[in-house]
Amino acid sequence: MYLTQVLDADIISTVEFNYSGELLATGDKGGRVVIFQREQESKNRPHSRGEYNVYSTFQSHEPEFDYLKSLEIEEKINKIRWLPQQNAAHSLLSTNDKTIKLWKISERDKRAEGYNLKDEDGRLRDPFRITSLRVPVLMPMDLMVEASPRRIFANAHTYHINSISVNSDHETYLSADDLRINLWHLEITDRSFNIVDIKPANMEELTEVITAAECHPHQCNVFVYSSSKGTIRLCDMRAAALCDRQSKFFEEPEDPSSRSFFSEIISSISDVKFSHSGRYMMTRDYLSVKVWDLNMENRPVETYQVHEYLRSKLCSLYENDCIFDKFECCWNGSDSAIMTGSYNNFFRMFDRNTRRDITLEASRENSKPRAVLKPRKVSTGGKRKKDEISVDSLDFNKKILHTAWHPKENVIAVAATNNLYIFQDKIN
Amino acid sequence: MFPKGTKRKFSDSGDEPPAGSDDVNQPSSAAVRMLSSYSLQRQSLLDMSLIKLQLCHMLVEPNLCRSVLIANTVRQIQEEMTQDGTWQIMTQALSAANAAAQCSADRLVATEVLCRQTEAAQGEPAPKPFPAVGSEGCSAEEVVVVEEEDEGVEGGVIMSTVSPQAPTAYLPSTFGIDPCWEEETGEEEDEDEDSEECASGSEEGDNDRLVEDSRTAEQVFGTFEIKNPAPSPDPALEELFSDVDASYYDLDTVLTGMQSAPKMGPYDLLESLSSHGPSPLSSSTSCRSDLNELDHIMEIIVGS
Numbered sequence: 001m002y003l004t005q006v007l008d009a010d011i012i013s014t015v016e017f018n019y020s021g022e023l024l025a026t027g028d029k030g031g032r033v034v035i036f037q038r039e040q041e042s043k044n045r046p047h048s049r050g051e052y053n054v055y056s057t058f059q060s061h062e063p064e065f066d067y068l069k070s071l072e073i074e075e076k077i078n079k080i081r082w083l084p085q086q087n088a089a090h091s092l093l094s095t096n097d098k099t100i101k102l103w104k105i106s107e108r109d110k111r112a113e114g115y116n117l118k119d120e121d122g123r124l125r126d127p128f129r130i131t132s133l134r135v136p137v138l139m140p141m142d143l144m145v146e147a148s149p150r151r152i153f154a155n156a157h158t159y160h161i162n163s164i165s166v167n168s169d170h171e172t173y174l175s176a177d178d179l180r181i182n183l184w185h186l187e188i189t190d191r192s193f194n195i196v197d198i199k200p201a202n203m204e205e206l207t208e209v210i211t212a213a214e215c216h217p218h219q220c221n222v223f224v225y226s227s228s229k230g231t232i233r234l235c236d237m238r239a240a241a242l243c244d245r246q247s248k249f250f251e252e253p254e255d256p257s258s259r260s261f262f263s264e265i266i267s268s269i270s271d272v273k274f275s276h277s278g279r280y281m282m283t284r285d286y287l288s289v290k291v292w293d294l295n296m297e298n299r300p301v302e303t304y305q306v307h308e309y310l311r312s313k314l315c316s317l318y319e320n321d322c323i324f325d326k327f328e329c330c331w332n333g334s335d336s337a338i339m340t341g342s343y344n345n346f347f348r349m350f351d352r353n354t355r356r357d358i359t360l361e362a363s364r365e366n367s368k369p370r371a372v373l374k375p376r377k378v379s380t381g382g383k384r385k386k387d388e389i390s391v392d393s394l395d396f397n398k399k400i401l402h403t404a405w406h407p408k409e410n411v412i413a414v415a416a417t418n419n420l421y422i423f424q425d426k427i428n
Numbered sequence: 429m430f431p432k433g434t435k436r437k438f439s440d441s442g443d444e445p446p447a448g449s450d451d452v453n454q455p456s457s458a459a460v461r462m463l464s465s466y467s468l469q470r471q472s473l474l475d476m477s478l479i480k481l482q483l484c485h486m487l488v489e490p491n492l493c494r495s496v497l498i499a500n501t502v503r504q505i506q507e508e509m510t511q512d513g514t515w516q517i518m519t520q521a522l523s524a525a526n527a528a529a530q531c532s533a534d535r536l537v538a539t540e541v542l543c544r545q546t547e548a549a550q551g552e553p554a555p556k557p558f559p560a561v562g563s564e565g566c567s568a569e570e571v572v573v574v575e576e577e578d579e580g581v582e583g584g585v586i587m588s589t590v591s592p593q594a595p596t597a598y599l600p601s602t603f604g605i606d607p608c609w610e611e612e613t614g615e616e617e618d619e620d621e622d623s624e625e626c627a628s629g630s631e632e633g634d635n636d637r638l639v640e641d642s643r644t645a646e647q648v649f650g651t652f653e654i655k656n657p658a659p660s661p662d663p664a665l666e667e668l669f670s671d672v673d674a675s676y677y678d679l680d681t682v683l684t685g686m687q688s689a690p691k692m693g694p695y696d697l698l699e700s701l702s703s704h705g706p707s708p709l710s711s712s713t714s715c716r717s718d719l720n721e722l723d724h725i726m727e728i729i730v731g732s
Contacts, residue, residue: 071489097489159492178492207500209493228493261473261504265497315469319476324494 001373001412005051005422006364009034012415014402018082018090021406024052024413025092026420027077031061033094033147035105052422056105058147061096073098079164081173083186091150093173097160100175102151102186108144112136156182156192163213169220176213176225179206183237195243196225196235211326212271218278222247226283230267234294250292252299262314262323270326275335276407282338284329287311289340289350304350304357307342309380309391322396330405341400344389345416346376362400362414362421373423467514470505477502519726526723 010028017024024036037055064073075096083091089106114136118124159177166173174195175182181196196213200206209228216222221237233246254263266286274281275291280301283290287308290300306327310317317323322343329340341347342359350357359376379388402415410425477498509515 069489160489206496207503209496211493228497261470261501264500264504268493268497315473318473321480321494324491324497 001360001410001423001425003362003373003421004424005420007036007052007054007420007422009418009420011418012402012420013076013078014080015404015413015415015420016080016082016092017404017406017413018092019084019407021408021411023055023082023090024404024422025080025082026413026415027060027080027094028418029074029076031059031063031075031077031096033058033060033077033080033092033103035090056145056147058103060094060101060103060149061099064098078161081164081166083166084170086170093164093166095161095164095175098154098157100153100161100164100184101149102153103147104150105145105147108146109141110138111141113139151186151189153184153189153192156184162211165213165215165223167215167220168218172220174213174215174223176210178209181210181213181223181225181243193241195237195241197242197244211269214272214274214281216278217274217276224272224274224281226269226272228268229264230269230285232269232272232281232283232292248294248297250297250300252290258311260314262318265318265323266314271328273329273331275331276333277335280335282329282331284327284340286323286325286327289329289338291338291352302352304338304348306340306348307346307378309378310343313391317396320396322399325399325401327399327401328403330403332405332410333408337405339403339405339412341403341414343396343399344394345398345400346378347400347403347414360423362416362419364419470508474502474505474509477505523723523726526720526726 009026010030010032012026012028014027015024016026022038024038026034026036028034033056034054035056036052038052039050041050060077061075063075065071066073073096077094077096080092080094083093083102085091089104091102091104093100093102095101113120114134116125116130116133116136117127153175157175157177157180159179161175161177163176164173171187172183172185175184175192176196179197179199180194182192183195184192196210198208198210207229211226211228213223213225216224222234223237224232224234226232230251232250234248234250235243236247237243239245239247254267269283269285271284272281279294281292281294283292283300284306287310288306289304291302291304293301314323327341329338331338336353337349337351339347339349345362346359347362348357348359359378360373361376374387377385377388378394379385379390384390398416400414400416404413406412412423414421414423480498481495481502506515509518
């Protein structure tokens with residue numbers, strides 16, 4: 001992997017490629033969305049892949065104040081999901097804690113000239129001076145990219161929205177908060193259907209929350225949601241209007257030998273993603289990534305340790321709240337590899353076929369553009385080899401929570417706090 | 429990894445070893461030491477968790493997932509301690525301490541040392557600026573408003589100023605569970621009323637505040653003893669404590685001050701609060717009488 005670009009930003013809170021990989025969207029803590037577009041490969045430099053340049057920037061969400069509860073609503077973008085492209089314009093859904101918005105991003109590269117009633121600079125012409133009629137013509141202009149909010153889906157969530165997922169029918173999507181999941185139609189903003197509700201009658205009895213949800217990539221009636229207790233429930237919307245009873249329940253039995261007071265916290269699932277094939281799903285908990293076969297509920301088929309060396313440090317990580325960090329994970333286009341982030345700006349990639357894994361670092365200092373990335377290693381034993389980093393010198397402020405993989409190529413986007421790193425493979 | 433202050437706190441309670449060793453029946457001193465080390469660790473974890481629950485974001489709604497996970501951890505520890513018999517010992521020691529009216533400064537110092545150690549330890553792996561990335565994993569040690577409810581359960585943090593050390597650890601923060609979540613369901617409630625109450629009361633007598641705290645204790649324990657349900661509260665007590673305390677706004681301003689000086693521990697909070705209004709500690713008589721009330725309530729709840 002080669003580092004090709006480092007881009008400055010506000011603290012990035014979500015990263016997502018569109019369906020073709022041509023566009024890369026990031027959302028940040030300030031409520032802004034920045035969309036990057038890949039350059040067309042130039043014919044005179046066939047060996048260099050297109051770079052991503054800023055295509056559009058817009059303010060998606062503003063900070064709000066909930067007057068009833070006297071609390072601020074953060075403008076931070078929690079998730080962005082692209083809609084499949086249906087015409088020349090691109091559409092995406094972006095959400096903060098409470099409100100989801102559908103944005104349409106369209107290009108304008110022509111403008112009309114030769115109006116009858118006004119001048120080129122917009123001033124109205126004196127009607128008595130007009131002696132002939134002319135038809136305005138379309139003239140090329142500098143490309144302008146406009147983003148406009150087409151739908152605003154508001155007031156459906158009491159708790160903080162953690163996930164949105166577009167359904168394979170391309171007409172509906174789901175949004176999940178800590179206790180409820182709602183189903184929306186993309187055209188209808190004043191109504192949504194509640195399909196999961198785990199709120200107990202007495203809030204004092206609350207022991208489990210929803211942490212992530214996703215629609216199945218091919219079956220539009222199926223979705224999954226994960227919980228803070230390390231369980232995943234697969235639901236079929238055909239079974240009932242309210243999917244409180246799951247069709248499948250995925251949970252790995254706990255290893256009694258490694259039980260501690262932190263067992264539940266580290267088992268909390270921070271992200272769940274279906275494979276592109278729709279046959280598997282991947283879950284991320286604090287220390288590992290697990291791949292599940294949808295046909296086998298009692299245990300995952302693959303488990304990958306992300307940073308097992310942190311297991312002995314759980315108490316410190318609990319003290320400084322790092323144990324609550326929500327890492328995301330992603331599949332590559334062919335489902336042969338998975339990627340997730342860690343601390344110290346490290347991120348990990350696992351090849352499912354060869355079972356090889358690699359740790360890389362996203363940092364300006366340690367990698368020059370176009371230089372091959374050097375694999376990193378964290379030393380766990382007493383002896384620290386050269387080039388290894390000891391666990392105690394890891395920087396827990398530098399966490400990579402959001403990563404994205406191009407749907408077709410080996411191009412990855414890694415968000416390290418307020419920098420976006422883009423890595424690519426070279427063409428052979 | 430574990431704060432040094434814990435040891436001092438343990439010797440303050442001074443009651444663990446006899447019952448502990450009776451329970452476990454270990455002949456070797458090494459085993460006993462290991463056990464007490466485990467108890468120490470567990471205690472420290474419990475304290476840390478309760479402090480975390482107590483401190484939520486001031487202006488933004490607290491992260492529900494984080495609160496639930498911490499609350500589950502606290503519950504887990506409490507269940508284990510109940511099985512050990514440690515929990516009962518703690519509460520008994522508490523009552524004994526109350527009776528002796530030992531709301532002495534050294535207990536509070538122990539808490540302060542514990543918290544300072546906690547914060548110092550927190551500083552090592554994750555130095556500030558934490559809030560910058562706190563959106564993903566909650567900011568630690570940012571002080572909060574614990575939202576009021578219709579019942580007017582509040583002043584949890586104030587509790588720490590007058591109670592002996594153990595209730596300082598348990599009561600305010602476990603109480604913190606409810607409001608942090610309950611506020612979410614406040615959509616149907618008339619929140620305007622609450623905010624009015626909040627805004628109106630600035631100067632409140634100590635007695636009112638302490639009365640509030642006693643009532644808080646009762647509700648907190650009620651929350652906590654899910655498996656061993658507490659006997660239903662005395663209706664007379666309920667009437668007695670029906671006053672709604674509106675010193676919340678005071679708490680807000682105090683806590684705002686705390687946010688900018690994160691190194692303050694509860695002992696400093698005590699000082700700020702006492703400078704803010706009539707000092708609860710200065711009048712030892714009111715302190716003692718309220719502790720007696722607290723003692724009374726605790727007896728009812730613990731059920732002897």
